[in-house]
Each structure stands twice: as structure tokens, then as C-alpha cells.
Amino acid sequence: MLALGKLLELTLTDHEPAEKTQVTPKGVRLRWLGEGALEVRPAESEDCGLDLLLSAGIHGNETAPIELLERLLHGVANGQIKPRARVLFLFGNPAAIRKGERFIEQDINRLFNGRHELSSGFEALRAAELEQFARVFFNKPERTRLHYDLHTAIRGSKIEQFALYPFKEGRKHSRRELARLAAAGMEAVLLQSKSSITFSAFTYEQLDAEAFTLELGKARPFGQNEQVNLDKLEERLVQIIEHTEPETDASLDGLKLFSVAREIIKHSDSFHLHLPADIENFSELSKGYLLAEDLAETRWVVEEEGARIIFPNPKVRNGLRAGILIVPDSGQRLE
Ligand SMILES: O=C(O)CCC(=O)N[C@@H](CCC(=O)O)C(=O)O
Numbered sequence: 001m002l003a004l005g006k007l008l009e010l011t012l013t014d015h016e017p018a019e020k021t022q023v024t025p026k027g028v029r030l031r032w033l034g035e036g037a038l039e040v041r042p043a044e045s046e047d048c049g050l051d052l053l054l055s056a057g058i059h060g061n062e063t064a065p066i067e068l069l070e071r072l073l074h075g076v077a078n079g080q081i082k083p084r085a086r087v088l089f090l091f092g093n094p095a096a097i098r099k100g101e102r103f104i105e106q107d108i109n110r111l112f113n114g115r116h117e118l119s120s121g122f123e124a125l126r127a128a129e130l131e132q133f134a135r136v137f138f139n140k141p142e143r144t145r146l147h148y149d150l151h152t153a154i155r156g157s158k159i160e161q162f163a164l165y166p167f168k169e170g171r172k173h174s175r176r177e178l179a180r181l182a183a184a185g186m187e188a189v190l191l192q193s194k195s196s197i198t199f200s201a202f203t204y205e206q207l208d209a210e211a212f213t214l215e216l217g218k219a220r221p222f223g224q225n226e227q228v229n230l231d232k233l234e235e236r237l238v239q240i241i242e243h244t245e246p247e248t249d250a251s252l253d254g255l256k257l258f259s260v261a262r263e264i265i266k267h268s269d270s271f272h273l274h275l276p277a278d279i280e281n282f283s284e285l286s287k288g289y290l291l292a293e294d295l296a297e298t299r300w301v302v303e304e305e306g307a308r309i310i311f312p313n314p315k316v317r318n319g320l321r322a323g324i325l326i327v328p329d330s331g332q333r334l335e
Pocket residue numbers: 059109151152153154155164198200213310311312313
């Protein structure tokens with residue numbers, strides 16, 4: 001296998017490859033762009049016009065998606081996968097991946113869309129660098145742009161695999177992309193209703209990519225991911241890369257849709273979340289339930305019918321989201 005196919009090994013050992021570009025016997029070009037960043041380019045005659053960004057390890061302890069990208073890259077480097085799309089592989093937070101932690105100083109996934117400029121430290125610098133990798137990758141006109149940012153969650157979930165679809169004023173969520181996600185094994189999609197500071201929000205809002213955060217199961221250390229079944233997603237990603245994807249049925253039968261009712265923001269150290277520590281994502285909360293309290297007698301009471309909670313986390317920094325309250329969505333505003 002070409003040495004550049006070992007991007008994960010290079011990243012884990014903080015090693016810069018001697019040879020930055022390598023070409024497979026079939027004319028597929030692999031180019032190392034920097035730490036944790038590798039571009040794959042098919043021969044011009046094979047290129048199907050899709051630019052696909054695959055990122056993982058934005059949170060360093062979310063290893064199943066990192067292992068998935070490594071398998072795909074090995075497949076490309078040893079000729080088993082025959083790319084017809086340009087693909088950018090990114091490992092988001094190499095220092096945190098090496099330590100097996102979500103982040104070192106601060107959560108990179110709260111530093112996009114300009115937030116890194118208001119901050120400092122290496123995670124802010126890395127967020128700026130990731131934005132630049134994405135900006136350069138998606139700068140070619142008249143090509144289709146797609147970004148999947150792969151994650152796993154801190155806690156168990158009543159719905160194991162789901163996507164978060166960013167929001168931009170005046171832009172509609174695509175039914176076709178949702179059908180593609182369903183075919184890739186996603187059981188639910190959360191339609192965002194406001195701008196955000198995550199990586200997928202950046203590529204969606206600023207680079208005009210179709211972009212998603214994919215949540216794929218529970219975060220576990222390297223080599224302990226046998227409970228995270230990524231077969232359907234892997235199969236679909238190979239088809240997207242090879243341009244052999246079957247036409248997807250545009251009906252969204254079986255795919256659950258949700259929208260954000262409210263983001264729960266932790267304002268102070270007095271923030272208290274009234275949920276059991278082991279509560280699962282998508283747990284239902286009844287109307288009238290006192291979800292959280294904060295200083296100045298702030299109270300978060302559930303008012304919505306059919307409300308559920310995802311990503312509850314009282315340990316986030318003040319000013320950041322400590323959970324998302326979601327409600328079922330009819331899908332009427334899809335394009
Ligand atoms: O399990 C959790 O609490 C967080 C899992 C995770 O990392 N989720 C992403 C979602 C990003 C998005 O909102 O698109 C995150 O919180 O960064």
C-alpha cells in the first residue's frame with residue numbers, strides 16, 4: 001500500500017511524510033496537505049465532478065469514525081476502492097486523538113464560523129486551519145460539494161445513528177440528501193433552525209456544501225468499536241466515492257425527522273441540569289418538566305409536546321449549549 005494511505009499512523013505518531021504526493025498504478029493521486037489532511041484525486045478522465053469532504057476526530061475520543069476513514073483510505077491506497085470523486089480526508093484534532101480525549105483545551109466543534117478568531121490556543125488555530133483546508137478543497141466552481149463530519153456521542157441513544165443538518169437563511173434542506181442518509185443507515189435527522197459554530201455548519205453556510213454531522217453510536221477507545229455497526233454507511237461511502245451509488249427512492253419512509261425547539265445554554269457555574277447522569281439521547285420529556293436551572297432564577301421548563309433531549313452535558317463551558325430540546329418535524333419545508 002502507498003505510504004500516504006497510512007494517514008492515521010502518520011497522524012498518531014505526529015510524523016511528516018518524506019514524500020508528499022504519491023500516485024497509484026491507476027493514476028489516483030494522494031497528496032498530504034498537512035497534519036491529518038490528505039487529498040485524493042482521481043485521474044481527470046475518471047472524475048465524476050463530486051468533491052467529498054470526510055472528517056472525523058474533531059473530537060479525539062470518537063474513534064469508530066476515525067477507524068472508518070482509515071479503512072476507506074487504505075482501500076484507496078491499495079487500489080481496492082477506485083475513486084471517481086475528489087475526496088479530502090481530515091482528522092480534526094490530532095493532539096486530542098493522540099490522547100484519546102474529546103479535546104485538550106477547548107472543543108474545536110465550537111470554534112468554527114469565525115469563533116476561532118475570538119479565541120486562542122492550538123485548538124483555535126486548528127479550527128482556522130481546518131476551515132482553510134475545506135475552503136481550498138471546495139473552491140472549484142461547478143462541482144458538487146458534500147461534507148460528512150463523523151462523530152460518536154458521549155452517551156447511549158434511543159436512536160443510535162442520526163444526522164444533524166445545518167441551517168442557512170433562505171436555503172432549504174434537501175429531500176434527496178435525506179434519502180441518501182437513510183440509505184446510509186441513518187435512522188433520524190435533526191433539522192437545525194439557526195446558524196451554528198460547528199464544522200458542518202461552516203461548510204454548509206459558507207462553502208455551499210451539503211453538509212452533515214453524523215452521529216454513529218457511542219464513543220469508545222480504538223479497537224473497542226465492535227458494537228458500532230458502520231456497514232451501511234461504509235458501503236454507501238464507497239459507492240459515493242466510486243460513483244456507483246444506486247438511485248435512491250426519494251420517499252423518506254422510516255426516517256424520523258426532528259427540529260430544534262430550543263438549545264439549552266449554560267450561562268454560569270450555577271447551572272444545574274435535572275436529568276439522570278445516564279439518560280440516553282432522544283429520551284422523551286413531558287410537558288411541565290423542570291429541565292434545568294441557572295443563576296438569576298432562570299428556569300428551563302419543557303413546554304413542547306413530544307419533546308426529547310439530545311446531547312445533555314452540564315460540564316460544558318459557560319456560554320455553550322448544554323443540551324438540545326427537539327420535537328418531531330413533519331418535513332413540510334423540505335425541498
Ligand atoms: O454526545 C454529545 O453530547 C456530543 C456528541 C457530539 O460531539 N456532537 C456534535 C454535534 C455537532 C452538531 O451540532 O452538528 C457536537 O456536539 O459537536
